[in-house]
Amino acid sequence: MKDILEKLEERRARARAGGGEARIEAQHKRGKLTARERLELLMDKGSFEEFDMFVEHRSAEFGMEKSRIPGDGVVTGWGTVNGRTVFAFAKDFTVFGGSLSEAHAQKIFKIQDMAMKARAPIIGLFDAGGARIQEGVAALGGYGEVFKRNVIASGVIPQISVIMGPCAGGDVYSPAMTDFVFMVRDTSYMFVTGPDVVKTVTNEVVTAEELGGASVHTTKSGIADGSYENDVECLLQMRRLLDFLPANNEAGVPEWPSHDDVEREEKSLDTLVPDNPNKPYDIKELVLKVVDEGDFFELQEAFAKNIVTGFGRIAGQSVGFVANQPMVLAGVLDIDASRKAARFVRFCNAFGIPIVTFVDVPGFLPGTNQEYGALIAHGAKLLFAYSQATVPLVTVITRKAFGGAYDVMASKHIGGDVNYAWPTAQIAVMGAKDAVEIIFRADIGDAKKIATRTKEHEDRFLSPFVAAERGYIDDVIMPRATRARIAKALAMLRGKRVEMPERKHDNLPL
Ligand code: HXC
Numbered sequence: 001m002k003d004i005l006e007k008l009e010e011r012r013a014r015a016r017a018g019g020g021e022a023r024i025e026a027q028h029k030r031g032k033l034t035a036r037e038r039l040e041l042l043m044d045k046g047s048f049e050e051f052d053m054f055v056e057h058r059s060a061e062f063g064m065e066k067s068r069i070p071g072d073g074v075v076t077g078w079g080t081v082n083g084r085t086v087f088a089f090a091k092d093f094t095v096f097g098g099s100l101s102e103a104h105a106q107k108i109f110k111i112q113d114m115a116m117k118a119r120a121p122i123i124g125l126f127d128a129g130g131a132r133i134q135e136g137v138a139a140l141g142g143y144g145e146v147f148k149r150n151v152i153a154s155g156v157i158p159q160i161s162v163i164m165g166p167c168a169g170g171d172v173y174s175p176a177m178t179d180f181v182f183m184v185r186d187t188s189y190m191f192v193t194g195p196d197v198v199k200t201v202t203n204e205v206v207t208a209e210e211l212g213g214a215s216v217h218t219t220k221s222g223i224a225d226g227s228y229e230n231d232v233e234c235l236l237q238m239r240r241l242l243d244f245l246p247a248n249n250e251a252g253v254p255e256w257p258s259h260d261d262v263e264r265e266e267k268s269l270d271t272l273v274p275d276n277p278n279k280p281y282d283i284k285e286l287v288l289k290v291v292d293e294g295d296f297f298e299l300q301e302a303f304a305k306n307i308v309t310g311f312g313r314i315a316g317q318s319v320g321f322v323a324n325q326p327m328v329l330a331g332v333l334d335i336d337a338s339r340k341a342a343r344f345v346r347f348c349n350a351f352g353i354p355i356v357t358f359v360d361v362p363g364f365l366p367g368t369n370q371e372y373g374a375l376i377a378h379g380a381k382l383l384f385a386y387s388q389a390t391v392p393l394v395t396v397i398t399r400k401a402f403g404g405a406y407d408v409m410a411s412k413h414i415g416g417d418v419n420y421a422w423p424t425a426q427i428a429v430m431g432a433k434d435a436v437e438i439i440f441r442a443d444i445g446d447a448k449k450i451a452t453r454t455k456e457h458e459d460r461f462l463s464p465f466v467a468a469e470r471g472y473i474d475d476v477i478m479p480r481a482t483r484a485r486i487a488k489a490l491a492m493l494r495g496k497r498v499e500m501p502e503r504k505h506d507n508l509p510l
Helices: 002-014 021-029 033-044 061-066 103-118 137-151 169-176 196-204 208-212 216-221 232-244 267-271 283-290 335-350 370-371 375-388 403-408 430-437 446-462 465-469 477-492
Strands: 049-051 074-081 086-092 124-127 159-163 165-167 180-184 190-192 226-228 297-299 307-314 317-324 355-361 393-402 420-421 426-428
Touching: 033 074, 033 086, 033 124, 049 165, 074 103, 074 232, 074 477, 086 103, 086 403, 103 124, 103 137, 124 169, 137 169, 159 169, 159 232, 165 169, 165 180, 169 190, 180 216, 180 232, 190 208, 226 232, 226 446, 232 297, 232 420, 267 283, 267 477, 283 307, 283 317, 283 355, 283 370, 307 335, 307 355, 307 477, 317 335, 335 375, 355 403, 370 375, 370 477, 393 403, 393 477, 420 477, 426 465, 430 446
Parallel strands: 086 124, 124 159, 159 180, 165 190, 180 226, 317 355, 355 393, 393 420, 393 426
Antiparallel strands: 049 074, 074 086, 297 307, 307 317
């Protein structure tokens, strides 16, 4: 019996040793942790239960039968994060460069299937060289099985991908179909084809970092939702993110104890909006003053900064925030901002997370760049996402809500449940001067007349009251009372139910 037990321990130790000491040391030298070290940090202490540590590849091509390493380049299992079940797989770069074989893929989709059965989130840690070249089509088949499951799980359980090393070829598409992608700065990169192929095909010379580093995907492509300095910071932030997310689409948002009074008034908000309507102010100040304990998990902070998205809590429950940012491009809606916010709104709606929208938007960004880039279709995504949302929608207009952007930003007309405005709100088709120069074109040469008419227009139309008179705005509220009014609205909406017509699926303008 003792022998048998020892043998088990031996086999476990062999699996835990991964690709061996030298490769582990190389991993550490690059500033990266190993797959198991990462999982230990991600999960509550001692909670990780590993699956399939004895699985080996079955390939006999290119002499592969001589090198089998238990675990086969991926560590899979489940554990808890602050007591809540989470499934995970972590690619082990020390074993065949974390490359995906048939057996490796089977380990991943087994855990995907388990996560779906248990209706709990799944998180994948990527650090790998793509398809196991020696396995050829068997590896491609494996990827396909993983992709299909990503899609089936989409909107049912939260799926998070964290890129902590190379992520190329077949490895990029699974993250792309999950809800969130995060990266570690300087040690991770993500691209479909690497620098060598790029050089051969297009003659461009780029480094891996320039092609697909964290700086590219958090600022240019918008593929990544955030990046962190190192593995430790990244994994601790993933724990924080998971605390905001429901376990699945039917579980409802998690509730954490909060010591922040929902009635808390913030007098400083009364002077947040400057007297000059063209002067910017930081909308994040409003978000931070409204959420519990100032705790806001911002997504895509460095991409399309003219709109802010992220999670906070009110009365201990998760809320998704969308806010135009007057500090960047005056808060205008452009292609990137529309895409960013649309994706976020759809995530919240899929998982039953209420959405609070802060509006200060001068309209959509004009120009050939935007029109040629299909601003119409991208703007429509945001309009579509909000119109389709059946979760509680609370909207507060702080200043400008002009033109089509007024309709788009969770207005009453497309499904806003509770729509408030601050006294500084200006809800109109466009700014006063632009409006006067169109309707009184004949007076354009007469500056005095134009000024008088502009003032008349401002007094009549650039206020919240024209909309409030029609019931498009439910109340004009004191800025200082914003948190309390939102909290009450969300409490009232807790049991909200809206039926949508039966259909196979909608046809979102992609
Ligand atoms: C098998 C691989 C591998 C792979 C790396 N290794 N990638 N083994 N299949 N795809 C092995 C190496 O042989 C090496 O083994 C170990 O992992 C570490 O790799 P190194 O090259 O020494 O590391 P490094 O210099 O850090 O470079 C990492 C890398 C590079 C940039 C990821 O290994 C690389 O370019 N790999 C190939 C990437 C690739 O072309 N993948 C296929 C993509 S096609 P030893 O034993 O020496 O430690 C694809 C199509 C799928 O994925 C499409 C599905 C839709």
